[in-house]
Amino acid sequence: MAGRKAGLEKMSEFSLEDKKDIRLRGVWAADRTKGGVPPLGLVRHFVATAFVVKRFEDGKKTILLLHKKLGAWLPPGGHVEENELPQDAALREVREETGLDAQLVNANLKVFDELKKLDGERVVQLIAPYNLQLELIEENHYHIDFVYFAKALGEKTGEKNSESMQVKWFSQADLDEEKNLWEEVRLGAKKALQEVEC
């Protein structure tokens, strides 16, 4: 998860002409309708993230990890490995970083439910993420992030998994109050608390 996010906000407001600013260059490279060829040295990795929700006696909460270098709370997530499905990567990262087992919530379940009956098993429907976003990590390094919502399974409540990371369950009120939270993460976490039924 290290260096996972930096956030690209309001992409549509930027002019595609200004290629001096790396934020703008990333947006330009992402815009295929302009016929743009990615600049040399540009890397865009697939990553997967999950906002995991669990119901406690005092209400629903979502788990975040404190990234010490960045000084910010982030959801579990990381690079998708070669030949790995994004949905499997999300669950693997949740397990590795929090010790939790979780089940992803499918954002498209009702929209494309018919697909299950078509064409035998040649086409299998994957779990749709709730958001797909491009994140600037450092110059010429971007992440294409499959952002899933999930519910925690079992009684486990997660644990500190390494010396560099601390985990904490956030309620809606905690999310509002926390200062070390990027707005992009605050938004995703709050939406997960609203959307995930558990």
Ligand SMILES: [Zn+2]
């Ligand atoms: Zn990367």
